[in-house]
Every structure is written in C-alpha cells, then in structure tokens.
Amino acid sequence: MKGLIRPELILEGKLAQAYLISSDSKAASHKAAADFIRQVFCKSGTGCGTCIACRRFDAGNHPDILVIRSDGESIKKEDIQELTYFLSVKPVMNGYRCIYIEDAEKMNLTVQNKLLKSFEDPPEHTVFVLSAVHPGLLLPTVVSRCAVLQIQNAPPSSSDSPEFRAALMQAGGSRSEAQELIDSSSYQEMRKTVTGIAGRLVRGRISAVSMAGDIMGTGDVRTALFMLAGLLADCAAYRMGAEGLRYAPDAEDIIKQASLSPSVLSLMADTVTRSMSEESTYSAVSDRLITESMFIDLYRIIKG
Ligand SMILES: [Zn+2]
Incomplete structure (x- = not known):
C-alpha cells in the first residue's frame, strides 16, 4: 500500500x-x-x-x-x-x-x-x-x-482458489497484494519450503538446525515465520474440529496428516508467533539465533 x-x-x-x-x-x-x-x-x-x-x-x-x-x-x-x-x-x-x-x-x-x-x-x-x-x-x-x-478489501470469496486465499491472509487482506504474491516466484518458493517444514513438524519430525537454515534461506524470516505460524494454527484448529482452514487453505493435505495433539500444535503455533515479534530486521546473526532457538523450543514441545 x-x-x-x-x-x-x-x-x-x-x-x-x-x-x-x-x-x-x-x-x-x-x-x-x-x-x-x-x-x-x-x-x-x-x-x-x-x-x-x-x-x-x-x-x-x-x-x-x-x-x-x-x-x-x-x-x-x-x-x-x-x-x-x-x-x-x-x-x-x-x-x-x-x-x-x-x-x-x-x-x-x-x-x-x-x-x-x-x-x-x-x-x-x-x-x-x-x-x-x-x-x-x-x-x-x-x-x-x-x-x-x-x-478497500473485498473478503475472500468461495470462487477464490485455495492458493489465492492463503496469499490473501499473508497480504493482510489486500487483493492486489495477494495477486502480486501469487505472481512472485520468491513467494511461491517460500511457500513450498515452509509448507514442507510444517508437514514434517506436524507429524512430530524435527531437525532444528536444518529447519532454521531453511527458514533463513527464504531471505525473509518474518514472512516465513508468519506462514509457519498460520500453518500450525490451522492444524491445531483442524484437529479441534474447526471447519475450513483460515491461513493455509492451500495445504489441506498436509494439515490432515497432522498426528500431534491439538494442544501441542497450538503451543507450537504460539511459540512461532512469539519468536516472530523478537525477530529483528537488522541483523542476520540474531535472526539465526532466534530462529534456531525457536526450533529448539519446538523440539522440546514435540518431544514433551
Ligand atoms: Zn525509507
């Protein structure tokens, strides 16, 4: 805007x-x-x-x-x-x-x-x-x-594709920015990376250092973490029986494979959201530290 x-x-x-x-x-x-x-x-x-x-x-x-x-x-x-x-x-x-x-x-x-x-x-x-x-x-x-x-923000409509609805959440509801995201290859790549990480996490599989590296590799830690938090929140909501996916309607197959309990999943979503507010726009070193320690927190949550 x-x-x-x-x-x-x-x-x-x-x-x-x-x-x-x-x-x-x-x-x-x-x-x-x-x-x-x-x-x-x-x-x-x-x-x-x-x-x-x-x-x-x-x-x-x-x-x-x-x-x-x-x-x-x-x-x-x-x-x-x-x-x-x-x-x-x-x-x-x-x-x-x-x-x-x-x-x-x-x-x-x-x-x-x-x-x-x-x-x-x-x-x-x-x-x-x-x-x-x-x-x-x-x-x-x-x-x-x-x-x-x-x-002006037209709400998502049922005629929007799941990919578009996911981009709309990412773009804070702006349709033009959602379309820009869909058209951008860096967004598509990030979505693929983060969805892949979420798919492993929700089945209890975690490798903290390599996952942190992949998040860093997207080049935009904050946006990637927002995506990850949305995917985990949707997983938790789905496991609690909610209808429809708010953040990640494009990742239904992954979300349905979740094997962790809803309470674990929502704790994970909270953990990611919290580290998002710590993430600094200044230094790549602190981004890495924060991202790695977030995955270590996720590890502890998963391994209970
Ligand atoms: Zn300026």
Missing part, C-alpha cells in the same frame, strides 16, 4: 492533523497505517523500508513516532501516559512527529476526550494516525476531525 499520501504534502508540511485509516481487516488497517507513517518519515518519501527512518520505525525506536496500543480490551488513560510529554518536546529529527493509535476504536471515553483536546489545540508539526476496523465505535467528534482513508 505505497503512496497513500502525495509526497508534496509531506514536503510542504501540509498533512492533515489526523488521519483515520479504516479497513475491514485489522491486519490490513495496521499495514496501511504503517505504510502511511513510513512514507511520512522516509528519507526518500516513498516508505522504502531500508533508509534509517524506515528502519527505526520498523524497529520501534523512531524518536518522533509514539505508538499507542493496548493488548487489553481497551486503551485507557494509563496507555497514553507518554503522550503529554511526547507533545511537550520538539521533534528530534526536525520534521514531523506522529502519534499512532492502533485499533483506535479501543480508546475509552477519557482517552478520546483527551485526544479531542489535542485536536482543538493542535501541536505544531504533529500528525495523528488512527487505525480502526470499527470507526463507528469512535466519538463522531473524533472522526469528524480526521481525514478518513478507507482501505
């Missing part, structure tokens, strides 16, 4: 005060918001993903970007403690500063009112970005102060 905003708006300092990015898929709204923010701060104005600004954002340590999110049911006053201080100091990098509120509809009334106060007395060079799946749960006064960007 490159190019959500016209680059000249950023250069001329003419961004709106707040943007509400809404989509019918949470993953797609997060991705679009991240693409948007990357574009605002990117040294090349494109959201390249490789410049220092993009990398700092991806690593979660850009000094001028405050991310507000909550793992709980709602975003409460405690979750926005840093906001006042953040707004009281000037941007470190001399450009914009951004407050990103993920799943903005989780904000409770206190927080939304606090946000409205910031909107009424807008701090300079500050852009608020809100992502939401249910913008209707936000106060109308909040929504009316935002430029709304609706990300």
Whole structure:
C-alpha cells in the first residue's frame, strides 16, 4: 500500500492533523497505517523500508513516532501516559512527529476526550494516525476531525482458489497484494519450503538446525515465520474440529496428516508467533539465533 499520501504534502508540511485509516481487516488497517507513517518519515518519501527512518520505525525506536496500543480490551488513560510529554518536546529529527493509535476504536471515553483536546489545540508539526476496523465505535467528534482513508478489501470469496486465499491472509487482506504474491516466484518458493517444514513438524519430525537454515534461506524470516505460524494454527484448529482452514487453505493435505495433539500444535503455533515479534530486521546473526532457538523450543514441545 505505497503512496497513500502525495509526497508534496509531506514536503510542504501540509498533512492533515489526523488521519483515520479504516479497513475491514485489522491486519490490513495496521499495514496501511504503517505504510502511511513510513512514507511520512522516509528519507526518500516513498516508505522504502531500508533508509534509517524506515528502519527505526520498523524497529520501534523512531524518536518522533509514539505508538499507542493496548493488548487489553481497551486503551485507557494509563496507555497514553507518554503522550503529554511526547507533545511537550520538539521533534528530534526536525520534521514531523506522529502519534499512532492502533485499533483506535479501543480508546475509552477519557482517552478520546483527551485526544479531542489535542485536536482543538493542535501541536505544531504533529500528525495523528488512527487505525480502526470499527470507526463507528469512535466519538463522531473524533472522526469528524480526521481525514478518513478507507482501505478497500473485498473478503475472500468461495470462487477464490485455495492458493489465492492463503496469499490473501499473508497480504493482510489486500487483493492486489495477494495477486502480486501469487505472481512472485520468491513467494511461491517460500511457500513450498515452509509448507514442507510444517508437514514434517506436524507429524512430530524435527531437525532444528536444518529447519532454521531453511527458514533463513527464504531471505525473509518474518514472512516465513508468519506462514509457519498460520500453518500450525490451522492444524491445531483442524484437529479441534474447526471447519475450513483460515491461513493455509492451500495445504489441506498436509494439515490432515497432522498426528500431534491439538494442544501441542497450538503451543507450537504460539511459540512461532512469539519468536516472530523478537525477530529483528537488522541483523542476520540474531535472526539465526532466534530462529534456531525457536526450533529448539519446538523440539522440546514435540518431544514433551
Ligand atoms: Zn525509507
């Protein structure tokens, strides 16, 4: 989702005060918001993903970007403690500063009112970005102060091939990006590698070092681990009797061969998901360490 905003708006300092990015898929709204923010701060104005600004954002340590999110049911006053201080100091990098509120509809009334106060007395060079799946749960006064960007996502349909539906999950619900994946040979190769690994894992076969090597060999550890987590989660769900495969409709034959128990499989899926959040975009050495220790954890789980 490159190019959500016209680059000249950023250069001329003419961004709106707040943007509400809404989509019918949470993953797609997060991705679009991240693409948007990357574009605002990117040294090349494109959201390249490789410049220092993009990398700092991806690593979660850009000094001028405050991310507000909550793992709980709602975003409460405690979750926005840093906001006042953040707004009281000037941007470190001399450009914009951004407050990103993920799943903005989780904000409770206190927080939304606090946000409205910031909107009424807008701090300079500050852009608020809100992502939401249910913008209707936000106060109308909040929504009316935002430029709304609706990300279109047609849900998967039964006429989509299993391969396409799997790619759609990977692409966070964007049909055009799913098609790009299908057309890319590196995606196809990665899918084959990861599906092969999953096929062995779900039958209790594991060789930690070589599997970690294969994951590293895909060249994109995060994406490969997302795939693996999806395959394992689908296996667990299938073994628990769920109908239909969410992440890996293209791997039905492999999933049906699973011999491990559903609880073991879901523990494995959790383990992969956890290591995904540890995986760093910086260093190949730490990627390898994290990936290897993840497979060693999987080994322990399988061997009980
Ligand atoms: Zn960049």
